[in-house]
Amino acid sequence: MERLLRDKKAIFLFTFPTFLLFTVIVVLPIFFSIHYSTLEWDGFSQGTFVGLANYKSLFVNNTDGFLQSIINSLILALISVGIQLPISLLLALIIARGVRGENFFRTVYFIPVIISTVVIGQLWMKIYNSDYGMLNTVLRAAGLDQYTKPWLADTHTALAAVFIAMLWQYIGYHMLLMYAGAKSISPDIYEAARIDGASEAQMALHVTIPLMKPILCVCVIFAVTGSFKAFDLIYVMTGGGPLHSTEVPTTLMYTTIFSRYQYGYGSAMAIFIIAECLIFTLVIQKLFHQNAEG
Amino acid sequence: MAAEMKQKLARGQKKRTKPFCFSSFFLYLFLGIVTLIQVYPLIWLFLFSFKNNNEIYSGNAMGIPHVWRISNYYSVLTSGNVGIYLINSVIVTGITIVLSTALITTSAYAIVRMRWKASHLFLNYILLGLMVPIHATLLPLFIVLRNLNLLNSYLSLILPYVVFALPMGAFIMVGFMKNIPLELEESACLDGCNVYQTFWHIVFPLVRPAVATVAIFTFLSSWNELMFANTFINNDRLKTLTVGIMSLSGQQGTAWGPIGAGLVIATVPTLLIYLLFSKQLQKSVIAGAIKG
Structure with missing residues (x-):
């Protein structure tokens, strides 16, 4: 047995394909991206090395709206943490306390998460359709005709409209994670709290939520980095328009590379997005950690 | 007690x-x-996929269709390319699941059971992939695939999908394999099985539940993937459903019924698989999140 499990040839056969593919398709491209981001390059001719100039033009005298796109993604992160997560938490706490139909609600709330973002995007475009969409139809039926508008074509409402669809899709995701966190708490602890005379609300506030801190930390990280990386729904619904009002860093990166052929500059955006995600992940972890100690 | x-x-x-x-x-x-x-919203989608524009424009945007026009489905499947997109998605996702399962189970076996110094390092190396957003690899992969003349091929999607399925899959599989008892493999060894036979006849059948979990996960992420599919394929005959139905709204203009039918067709497989395996899927989502 021992001898068989030290079989070098078998180990090589079992691991090398994975190692090779993973290195070529995930690890090396990151270094390529970093390299591209230091070039002035249209992807076809020879690129010229420009150092950190691409990064500089992301922020200094920026004309393509990159700063606005960062602000948009920060707004998304903020409402995701401030609105989406509390809704998910409330749902998770209610369901985890053992309502009838616990499995039904959990399963149903998760459905939007598994559906393709293209379908979700197209569906919400129909919901926001100015003539026959669900939203305007409901508004008209309620006699609120003056509030109907082409939601996605109006620069004032497009951003909110897209964000609502995104929050809607992932409420169930965070709910599921928080539900698992709440479920993993030992019933004995609730018992002790109940004997001490705590109400349901008090228990949720002083027992469940503090004990859920690790999973809440994960959810906050996912909500924030997910907002920075968000691409699919915005790309499908508005493509960053109208007039760049729904642009986020990823959509801008995509058009910079594949429509404007600024490979170097677009790569700098990609690296910026990764760095942003890493930094925020570390900061959020640190904040939760400090909180746990204090 | x-x-x-x-x-x-x-x-x-x-x-x-x-x-x-x-x-x-x-x-x-x-x-x-x-x-x-x-x-x-999903029920509404289902309802309007059976309507035609006349019905929607004449005031029945919300309700039950007066006539259930199955012809909407028939027409997108035959006249549009939705049938082709569907087949493409099935091919790409199917091969992705088979290949990633093979890589994940063999690697996990080597990591968990076999004795070599770098096994732990190897696992951590693969798990690094959980942190890498696909944006960082999009352009380099595009250039490599272009230089290899692999753009507009199934392979251009299958390769990245397989590899991006590895980290999560390895994580789930290693965790599962650690918990299966060693006795069966030991007795197989005494009966004269070599490593490959032990892996194939003993271990692989035992880890089937984890294979199912990983396969569902991989199915969802590759079936729904947009960024690679949209960038690496522009030949209409090779497009997958996600990208295909995006162009559908171009082809069908503003015909609500057929577009709705296309969206329903793209959704039904995922919904079926989800409802069949929802417990397993939810478990694997949770397991993945706790690592990530």
Whole structure:
């Protein structure tokens, strides 16, 4: 047995394909991206090395709206943490306390998460359709005709409209994670709290939520980095328009590379997005950690 | 024994003290409203996929269709390319699942069971992939695939999908394999099985539940993937469903019914798989999140 499990040839056969593919398709491209981001390059001719100039033009005298796109993604992160997560938490706490139909609600709330973002995007475009969409139809039926508008074509409402669809899709995701966190708490602890005379609300506030801190930390990280990386729904619904009002860093990166052929500059955006995600992940972890100690 | 009793007691008491009071009405009302918000758009989609524009424009945008026009489905499947997109998605996703399963199970076996110095390092190396957003690899992969003349091929999607399925899959599989008892493999060895036979006849059947979990995960992420599919394929005959139905709204203009039918066709497979395996899927989502 021992001898068989030290079989070098078998180990090589079992691991090398994975190692090779993973290195070529995930690890090396990151270094390529970093390299591209230091070039002035249209992807076809020879690129010229420009150092950190691409990064500089992301922020200094920026004309393509990159700063606005960062602000948009920060707004998304903020409402995701401030609105989406509390809704998910409330749902998770209610369901985890053992309502009838616990499995039904959990399963149903998760459905939007598994559906393709293209379908979700197209569906919400129909919901926001100015003539026959669900939203305007409901508004008209309620006699609120003056509030109907082409939601996605109006620069004032497009951003909110897209964000609502995104929050809607992932409420169930965070709910599921928080539900698992709440479920993993030992019933004995609730018992002790109940004997001490705590109400349901008090228990949720002083027992469940503090004990859920690790999973809440994960959810906050996912909500924030997910907002920075968000691409699919915005790309499908508005493509960053109208007039760049729904642009986020990823959509801008995509058009910079594949429509404007600024490979170097677009790569700098990609690296910026990764760095942003890493930094925020570390900061959020640190904040939760400090909180746990204090 | 005492601990067991205590647990039983705690469970019993928990049951008794479920909130039965008047507030439970509002509780269920709230849960019901959220259910409606989460599901109604999908029901609405299902309904309008059977309508034609006349019906929608003449005031029935919301209700049950007057006539259930199955012809909408027939027409997108035959006249449009949705049939082709569907087949492409099945091919790409199917091969992705088979290849990633092969890589994940063999690697996990080598990591968990076999004795070599770098096994832990190897696992951590693969798990690094959980942190890498696909944006960082999009352009380099595009250039490599272009130089290899692999753009507009199934392979251009299958390769990245397989590799991006590895980290999560390896994580789930390694965790599962650690918990299966060694005895069966030992007796197989005594019976004269070599490593490959032991892996294929003993270990692989034992890890099937984890294979299913990983396969569902991989299915969802590759079936729904947009960024690579949209960038690496522009030949209409090779497009997958996600990208295909995006162009569908171009082809069909503003015909609501057929577009709706296309969206429903793209959704039904995922929904079926989800409803069949929802427990397993939810478990793997949770397991993945705790690592990530």
